[in-house]
Amino acid sequence: MAQSNGTDVRLMKGNEALAEAALRAGMQAYFGYPITPQSEVMEYLTMHAPEHPGVVILQAESELAAINMVYGAAGAGARVMISSSSPGISLMQEGLSYMTSAQLPALVVNVQRGGPGLGTIQPSQGDYFQAVKGGGHGDYRLIVLAPASVQEMVDFVFDAFRLTEKYRNPAMILADGALGQMMEKVALPPVGSLPRSAAPWATVGKPATRERNIVTSLFIQPERMEQINLQLQAKYRTLEKEEVRCEQLQMEDADFALVAFGLTSRICQKAMELARQKGIRVGLIRPITLYPFPSAVIRKAAGQVEAFVTVEMNAGQMVEDVRLAVDGTRPVHFTGRMGGMIPTPEEILAKIEAVVAEPSLQHA
Amino acid sequence: MKEPDVIEGMEVVYRKPQTLTATPMHYCPGCSHGVVHKILMEVVDEMGIQDKTVGVAPVGCSVFAYDYMNVDMQEAAHGRASAVATGIRRVLPDTYVFAYQGDGDLAAIGTGETVHTVNRGENILMVFINNGIYGMTGGQMAPTSLLGMKTSTSPYGREAAVNGYPLRITELLAQLPGAYYVTRQSVHTTAAVRKCKKAIEASFRYQTEKRGTCFIEVVANCPSGWKMTPNEANDWLEKNMFPYYPIGDIKAPKQ
Amino acid sequence: MIRGTIVVDTQICKGCELCITACPQDCLELSPGLNQKGYRYAQLKNDTCTGCVNCAIVCPDCAITVYRQAKKPRSVAVTA
Known part of the structure; x- marks a missing residue:
């Protein structure tokens, strides 16, 4: 363990750094089920939980059971985390829908792998739609943060706990197998640096001084169910106004904008460098919150750049949100790889060059 | 509405406990x-543990149990009550936690959670209402429906060759080392209600000892689903359910 | 014989008749009239009630409060 400037700096694997961050963030309970490529999260937690007395780490019999344990523990007022990878996250969708309706806070980590189906264990961003559009039944959203480094695997644990508790809506860290497995230097925040606000709604035993607390997602009267939906939607509008996060690189003079999140945004940085060496002024917009999506930033950029190129490790999912933001005012292109394949900077550069060469852009 | 404590010089000897709400x-x-x-809420009232009790309601007819039980409660997804109860009990280890489920919830869609909750020996009480039918959805066949039993999805009677056998999940769970107290009761007569209540009392007491899961199956009626009057249903229950689901302790702690 | 009586919450009673079956004194019957929900409700038909609480114990709707002539003063609800 190295100490620099009073900060705890270590070389850590993404999954382990995330687990350590959760312990430091005051996570009180974790429920999970092993699945590659994120099993190190639970392994690390079970190994290091004894250093944090009172923390509950439980390996469930399935992702289905695990997410419902999260429901129970979150409803009892605990700061709870669950992690899995794509197929396991699919199994949790029922529980996540229930938790948004019951307005329970919890941090869900998806270290994505290639799909559909059992797929592969290699990194992917194929769960973008599932993560940002709801995923389960009913009208709801998860708060989704997309880390692009091991440091962000740490930092976003704190951010996600803060957001999920503030809005009483499950938050997701949408990582991928590469981020989970890669090792980088990380600065770890101190234990106890994330205070927990009171949860007067939690089921902890009813004292004589208050009415009983009920955690439920059942509102059989349609008028009431609509009210709950309106509450959720109001919450989402607030999120869209207050909590959007986005990084912009070299956008000041850019004629073309790459849009990418997570791991692909790092590859795009290299592609951007290669393009600029060839005299093509390329910038990068990296959505950090995938929901709420930085539509305003992209819309604004549409007034500046000639075209957008969205890069993802899927068949083109976020590109739809980029197109919605641009609203037809500029061409929005897509390039990506699927099924666990990672696009190379050269592939992205080739796409940029093809876009630059398009006749519709040869007006100047 | 609260009745007076004394009428014509006679004292009240039985009334609805304050742990039940006024909601009909x-x-x-x-x-x-x-x-x-x-009886569940009577035990909570008599033990004075209302402020330390958290219940979990299922999906099924008793989905609104929290409207009636005046304790903190969570409503679980179908089949997941024991997983939810596990989550609660693990983060509130000094709380009395019970899950309340029907046969479809506990013994069909939630079988995995049920088996593993008991196998972990979670220190909770699981109340299992077995009436051999899906009541809320309109009388469909349950995992515990008897052979030959006519339901809306077994209109010619349950056939073993097609639907398998009625599941004695309580006997199955009693085999697990995590199960501390496993009993099958009923509530169709005064004597049966009293015995069942004693089983509930014991189960709450055992929770403080943290020695494993307490599991109470209640062989219950479903007059509407069985298409009988309540009294006919209770007679039918004795004649037909009890031979397959015999009443009594299946696994009791050594006293 | 110990004297007892019951008070039925007639608006909550659903007329299931389980109390009538449980009563060892045969002192309960269904009312001729209906409550607001359209159910005939349980009522005493004679004064032979001993306050044994059997009816209340089997009542699924907690509609029955039971009273009994005091032998010794008791303040808590009878349990079992």
Whole structure:
């Protein structure tokens, strides 16, 4: 363990750094089920939980059971985390829908792998739609943060706990197998640096001084169910106004904008460098919150750049949100790889060059 | 409405406990759910543990159990009550936690959670209402429906060759080392209600000892689903359910 | 014989008749009239009630409060 400037700096694997961050963030309970490529999260937690007395780490019999344990523990007022990878996250969708309706806070980590189906264990961003559009039944959203480094695997644990508790809506860290497995230097925040606000709604035993607390997602009267939906939607509008996060690189003079999140945004940085060496002024917009999506930033950029190129490790999912933001005012292109394949900077550069060469852009 | 303590010089000897809310129950006339709700809440009241008790309601007729039980409660997804109860109990280890489930919830869609909750020996009480039918959805076949039993999805009677056998999940769970106290009770007569209540009392007491899961199956009626009057349903239950689901302790702690 | 009586919450009673079956004194019957929900409700038909609480114990709707002539003063509800 190295100490620099009073900060705890270590070389850590993404999954382990995330687990350590959760312990430091005051996570009180974790429920999970092993699945590659994120099993190190639970392994690390079970190994290091004894250093944090009172923390509950439980390996469930399935992702289905695990997410419902999260429901129970979150409803009892605990700061709870669950992690899995794509197929396991699919199994949790029922529980996540229930938790948004019951307005329970919890941090869900998806270290994505290639799909559909059992797929592969290699990194992917194929769960973008599932993560940002709801995923389960009913009208709801998860708060989704997309880390692009091991440091962000740490930092976003704190951010996600803060957001999920503030809005009483499950938050997701949408990582991928590469981020989970890669090792980088990380600065770890101190234990106890994330205070927990009171949860007067939690089921902890009813004292004589208050009415009983009920955690439920059942509102059989349609008028009431609509009210709950309106509450959720109001919450989402607030999120869209207050909590959007986005990084912009070299956008000041850019004629073309790459849009990418997570791991692909790092590859795009290299592609951007290669393009600029060839005299093509390329910038990068990296959505950090995938929901709420930085539509305003992209819309604004549409007034500046000639075209957008969205890069993802899927068949083109976020590109739809980029197109919605641009609203037809500029061409929005897509390039990506699927099924666990990672696009190379050269592939992205080739796409940029093809876009630059398009006749519709040869007006100047 | 609270009745007076004394009438014509006679003192009140039995009244609804304050751990039940004033909300009238939505159950059909004569349904066992009401009786089990009542004795469960009587025990909470008498033990003085209302402020330390958290319940979990299932999906099924008793989905609104939290409307009636005046304790903190969570409503679980179908089949997941014991997983939810696990989550609660693990983060509130000094709380009395019970899960309340029907046969479809506990012994069909939630079988995995049920088996593993008991196998972990979670220190909770699982109340299992077995009436051999899906009541809320309109009388479909349950995992515990008897052979030959006519339901809306077994209109010619349950056939072993097609639907398998009625599941004695309580006997199955009793085999697990995590199970501390496993019993099968009923609430169709005064004596049966009293015995069932004693089993609930014991189960709450055992929770403080943290020695494993307490599991109470209640062989219950479903007058509407069985298409009988409540009294006919209770007679039918004795004649038909008890031979397959015999009443009594299946695994009791050594005293 | 110990004297007892009951008070039925007639608006909550669903007329399931389980109390009538449980009563060892045969002192309960269904009312001729209906409550607001359309159920005939349980009522005493004679004064032979001993306050044994059997009816209340089997009542699924907690509609029955039971009273009994005091032998010794008791303040808590009878349990079992």
